[in-house]
Amino acid sequence: MIYLDNAATSFPKPLAVRRAMARALEYYGGNPGRGGHVLSQRVGEKIFTCRENASEFFGGWGPEYTVFTANATMALNMAILGTKKPGGHVVSTQFEHNSVLRPLAALERADGVAYTLVPPSLEDDAETVRRVEEAIRPNTYCVVCTHASNVCGRILPVGEIAALCRRRGLLCIVDASQSAGSLPIDMRALGIDLLCMAGHKGLMGAGGTGLLLLSPDVQVAPILFGGTGTNSNSVQQPEDYPERLESGTINTHGIISMDAGIGVLRAAPRYQEERRLAQQLYQGLRGIEKVELYCAFDPGRYVGIVPFNIRGRGSTEVANLLAAEGICVRGGLHCAPATHRYFGTQTRGMVRASVGYYTTAAEISSFVEAVRRLA
Amino acid sequence: MNLEYFCVSSVTHANKAKRILQQNGIWCQMAKSDCGLGVTGCSYEIAVDEAAAPRAAWLLDAGGVHRILPQQGEWRQ
Numbered sequence A: 001m002i003y004l005d006n007a008a009t010s011f012p013k014p015l016a017v018r019r020a021m022a023r024a025l026e027y028y029g030g031n032p033g034r035g036g037h038v039l040s041q042r043v044g045e046k047i048f049t050c051r052e053n054a055s056e057f058f059g060g061w062g063p064e065y066t067v068f069t070a071n072a073t074m075a076l077n078m079a080i081l082g083t084k085k086p087g088g089h090v091v092s093t094q095f096e097h098n099s100v101l102r103p104l105a106a107l108e109r110a111d112g113v114a115y116t117l118v119p120p121s122l123e124d125d126a127e128t129v130r131r132v133e134e135a136i137r138p139n140t141y142c143v144v145c146t147h148a149s150n151v152c153g154r155i156l157p158v159g160e161i162a163a164l165c166r167r168r169g170l171l172c173i174v175d176a177s178q179s180a181g182s183l184p185i186d187m188r189a190l191g192i193d194l195l196c197m198a199g200h201k202g203l204m205g206a207g208g209t210g211l212l213l214l215s216p217d218v219q220v221a222p223i224l225f226g227g228t229g230t231n232s233n234s235v236q237q238p239e240d241y242p243e244r245l246e247s248g249t250i251n252t253h254g255i256i257s258m259d260a261g262i263g264v265l266r267a268a269p270r271y272q273e274e275r276r277l278a279q280q281l282y283q284g285l286r287g288i289e290k291v292e293l294y295c296a297f298d299p300g301r302y303v304g305i306v307p308f309n310i311r312g313r314g315s316t317e318v319a320n321l322l323a324a325e326g327i328c329v330r331g332g333l334h335c336a337p338a339t340h341r342y343f344g345t346q347t348r349g350m351v352r353a354s355v356g357y358y359t360t361a362a363e364i365s366s367f368v369e370a371v372r373r374l375a
Numbered sequence B: 001m002n003l004e005y006f007c008v009s010s011v012t013h014a015n016k017a018k019r020i021l022q023q024n025g026i027w028c029q030m031a032k033s034d035c036g037l038g039v040t041g042c043s044y045e046i047a048v049d050e051a052a053a054p055r056a057a058w059l060l061d062a063g064g065v066h067r068i069l070p071q072q073g074e075w076r077q
Helices: A015-026 A037-058 A074-082 A098-111 A125-136 A158-168 A253-268 A269-288 A314-326 A337-343 A360-374 B009-023 B050-062
Strands: A064-071 A089-095 A116-119 A139-146 A171-175 A194-196 A210-214 A291-293 A305-310 A351-354 B003-007 B026-034 B044-049
Touching: A015 A253, A037 A064, A037 A210, A037 B009, A064 A074, A074 A098, A074 A139, A074 A171, A074 A194, A074 A210, A074 B050, A089 A098, A089 A125, A098 A116, A098 A139, A098 A171, A098 A337, A116 A125, A125 A139, A139 A158, A158 A171, A158 A291, A171 B009, A269 A291, A269 A305, A291 A351, A305 A314, A314 A351, B003 B009, B003 B050, B009 B026, B009 B044, B009 B050, B044 B050
Parallel strands: A089 A116, A089 A139, A139 A171, A171 A194
Antiparallel strands: A064 A210, A194 A210, A291 A305, A305 A351, B003 B044, B026 B044
8 A cells, every 4th residue: 555645644653653552541541630549640740741742842832831632623723713803804825724714714604703815825935925914904813824735735934924923913823734743843933823733644643633832922712611620619611721721531542642753753853855755756747748736846845745636537536546556645625625726626626645754765656657557 | 747738720730840849859749639629629739848848839930830829728828
């Protein structure tokens, strides 16, 4: 099998991740923050260490500002809905996933929050920032921006956009689902207020994991209410992060697996290798006459995602034909309809090939040959 | 050893307190009696030797640990 669907979730998971999760099931069996006995305290301390590690890895503001979520969608919902200003305006981009677009649409319906989707420039980052600035209105309070498109892999200038937000007094929310683990990220250096991501993609943790890292200057209202293991006599949600945003039992085993994935990345990152492989993939596909490519892959501007189509065939047809050969890619719209409108592929979709930590050059060569046979 | 108890707001702050105290060579023990019914009436308590309590208090405050007032008894604030 050749797995090139790492933008959906990474596979295989590192041995360290699998072992950490198995050990968690054996050794960290208690519920953190839900008792004074040895198992609860042991897992509570472990989870605290996971928070420290995640915060350090992403240049966060410390363990108390590191919130574990079920996935990136939950983190983005918490960030977008938890900071809403009814009657206000949000600037976002056409490269957003539905995990951003749908909360924005829900805010528009329920709270009268208008939003503008800016078309990023594929060629010029300064132009993208200029378009974001032009979209700011007097009642704009927030910019939500993906760090890297889940369809085309284009990296957006989030540092410059965050700087713009600081100058204009706006909140900056970044979706790092496709960049976390594929690019180094320092949220404090970049000036990001709320950083959201999946734990099962580039961080290589188990499914059902995600992160929301927040700045101490930001107030995020909870969108989920319930038990936190503290102040149980009160029906009011506690004020302290991260528990304020973590009602209910957290996914301890998944979090521990994600922590192990971060450990692998800290010890041996493959940021450059992944993008070199994507460049190999792009060059290989470019040499096939019937292959249609949508972006000129540049390792300085893209993460390891290469979307394409084969002239005369549908994207899901191609994905299915490749699947029959044991090759895993994803066709269709990738939960990002605005991005497909940007590229004019809203009815056809694209075939998305995405490299990961364990992708090899030989796999890329085999994949290119398989596409050549289909074209 | 006579113990003094510090009340903290959550499991995260309790572990943060524990980490700070251990890094500074101060013995401590974390305790939790669920639902705000501990010795002090708080959910999370950090016990330290009373001789080390003043320094511990300074370290916790300097480290940004969110201490809260005890709900009962006369424990260190």
